[in-house]
Amino acid sequence: MLKLSTKGQYGVRAMFEIARGYNLGPITIKQISENQDVSVSYLEQILNQLRKAGIIKSVKGPGGGYVLARSPEEISIGAILRELEGPVAITSCLDPKEGCMRVEGCVTHLLWKSLGEKIETFLDNMTLDDLLKGSGFVEITRAGRRNKKGNDKAVAAG
Amino acid sequence: MLKLSTKGQYGVRAMFEIARGYNLGPITIKQISENQDVSVSYLEQILNQLRKAGIIKSVKGPGGGYVLARSPEEISIGAILRELEGPVAITSCLDPKEGCMRVEGCVTHLLWKSLGEKIETFLDNMTLDDLLKGSGFVEITRAGRRNKKGNDKAVAAG
DNA sequence: AAATACTTGACAGGATTAGTAGACTATTTT
DNA sequence: AAAATAGTCTACTAATCCTGTCAAGTATTT
Numbered sequence: 081m082l083k084l085s086t087k088g089q090y091g092v093r094a095m096f097e098i099a100r101g102y103n104l105g106p107i108t109i110k111q112i113s114e115n116q117d118v119s120v121s122y123l124e125q126i127l128n129q130l131r132k133a134g135i136i137k138s139v140k141g142p143g144g145g146y147v148l149a150r151s152p153e154e155i156s157i158g159a160i161l162r163e164l165e166g167p168v169a170i171t172s173c174l175d176p177k178e179g180c181m182r183v184e185g186c187v188t189h190l191l192w193k194s195l196g197e198k199i200e201t202f203l204d205n206m207t208l209d210d211l212l213k214g215s216g217f218v219e220i221t222r223a224g225r226r227n228k229k230g231n232d233k234a235v236a237a238g
Numbered sequence: 239m240l241k242l243s244t245k246g247q248y249g250v251r252a253m254f255e256i257a258r259g260y261n262l263g264p265i266t267i268k269q270i271s272e273n274q275d276v277s278v279s280y281l282e283q284i285l286n287q288l289r290k291a292g293i294i295k296s297v298k299g300p301g302g303g304y305v306l307a308r309s310p311e312e313i314s315i316g317a318i319l320r321e322l323e324g325p326v327a328i329t330s331c332l333d334p335k336e337g338c339m340r341v342e343g344c345v346t347h348l349l350w351k352s353l354g355e356k357i358e359t360f361l362d363n364m365t366l367d368d369l370l371k372g373s374g375f376v377e378i379t380r381a382g383r384r385n386k387k388g389n390d391k392a393v394a395a396g
Numbered sequence: 397a398a399a400t401a402c403t404t405g406a407c408a409g410g411a412t413t414a415g416t417a418g419a420c421t422a423t424t425t426t
Numbered sequence: 427a428a429a430a431t432a433g434t435c436t437a438c439t440a441a442t443c444c445t446g447t448c449a450a451g452t453a454t455t456t
């Protein structure tokens with residue numbers, strides 16, 4: 081129960097990839113796709129949505145790709161998911177778009193509302209930076225990140 | 239995001255109805271259906287599942303219906319939902335039935351696991367009794383509960 | 397001008413949800 | 427025994443949402 085769709089999951093993983101190289105310039109969709117094992121086409125949809133929301137920025141042309149719009153500690157998982165999946169709404173009753181008839185009779189209203197708030201608090205307090213730290217990842221080089229096309233010597237040598 | 243299906247929602251509301259009259263004998267599916275505005279056919283499915291799980295008991299024949307198998311403070315919302323919707327599993331990765339490939343690479347694994355645990359704790363600590371108390375419902379009479387067929391005099395008089 | 401990379405919208409197969417229908421079994425009352 | 431009440435079980439379906447794919451286009455850099 082209470083599953084998150086793959087869109088949200090992939091979105092967070094993609095954001096993680098972008099955050100990894102925060103100070104190394106843009107990362108391409110293709111790179112993200114390869115590192116996180118998600119199709120380029122699907123990522124296009126997801127990243128486009130995040131770009132429109134101002135969470136990431138895109139750079140066109142050769143050498144282009146995606147970059148965080150703010151630093152990793154300023155981007156919460158909650159913000160990412162809210163953009164891709166709408167607000168937490170355990171019941172459609174609690175979705176701001178729909179509203180609740182039977183307001184009086186709905187004994188469980190408070191229950192779901194309360195749970196939803198707990199979840200949002202959790203997600204809003206968790207940032208990409210927390211994710212980076214939790215991943216056991218310390219630092220990477222550009223070569224290290226873009227090492228799929230046989231130029232991984234830099235890594236092996238390092 | 240993180241919606242609960244109607245099955246789970248209806249299940250909790252049905253359980254609330256049964257809990258309401260805990261010491262007044264069985265309540266019929268029809269009663270629950272009318273009070274909570276859910277079709278009898280759909281409730282049959284839901285209640286049957288809960289009965290098989292030993293959360294409620296059924297009594298056949300006239301005067302029959304459903305009763306809680308334990309007292310309201312012994313039945314958690316978590317137990318009800320887990321029965322109807324399976325365990326909390328934000329990602330299928332965390333579903334005990336499926337298991338996780340890419341265990342190493344999945345940086346978000348810990349995030350979802352941690353959130354899932356928070357949710358389960360919340361749901362397991364919330365009981366039907368809490369719901370009853372929160373509903374502003376103090377006490378009802380049998381006549382009060384079964385008042386659809388014109389015998390609500392007892393309530394008006396009381 | 398060519399190469400690279402992002403942008404956008406349409407579309408489709410499959411899974412899940414939400415609910416209906418109908419025939420059956422068990423128990424109590426008359 | 428028969429009738430009435432009430433739960434049991436299985437199959438089926440319509441609709442919705444998820445999970446992507448595809449293709450044609452626009453923008454930027456070299």
